[in-house]
Amino acid sequence: MLKWVKKSKSPSSGAARTEPGAVRRHESKKGGRYRFLYEYLEHRYAGSVVLTFGQIEDLLGFTLPDLARTDLEWWTPADLVTAEVHSDAWTLAHRTARPNLGAQTVVFDRVS
Numbered sequence: 001m002l003k004w005v006k007k008s009k010s011p012s013s014g015a016a017r018t019e020p021g022a023v024r025r026h027e028s029k030k031g032g033r034y035r036f037l038y039e040y041l042e043h044r045y046a047g048s049v050v051l052t053f054g055q056i057e058d059l060l061g062f063t064l065p066d067l068a069r070t071d072l073e074w075w076t077p078a079d080l081v082t083a084e085v086h087s088d089a090w091t092l093a094h095r096t097a098r099p100n101l102g103a104q105t106v107v108f109d110r111v112s
Helices: 003-008 020-029 032-042 053-060 066-070
Strands: 048-052 095-100 105-110
Touching: 032 053, 048 053, 053 105
Parallel strands: none
Antiparallel strands: 048 105, 095 105
16 A cells, blocks of 8 residues: 555655755755655645545654644644744645544645
């Protein structure tokens, strides 16, 4: 089931040849640590994509923070400019996030 996820996680060959600071700046523009979620959402043609927390964690390769499971505000885009903002993963993919904490799912709707 996760074969498609593993294929999408292969690092680009050019990343090792760039300066570490340049890689971080590029990654922050494309979702930073959450870039695999960004890439997945960016390449979906559907207007809405529904993912379980488990599927999101499979894409990311790490567990979502506890706040993602308990606080709706975690899914709200951050107003602060920081080196890494988790909400960049869906906002840069032109999506909004509508979490259902009880069902542990998130609907990512395309912004028109």
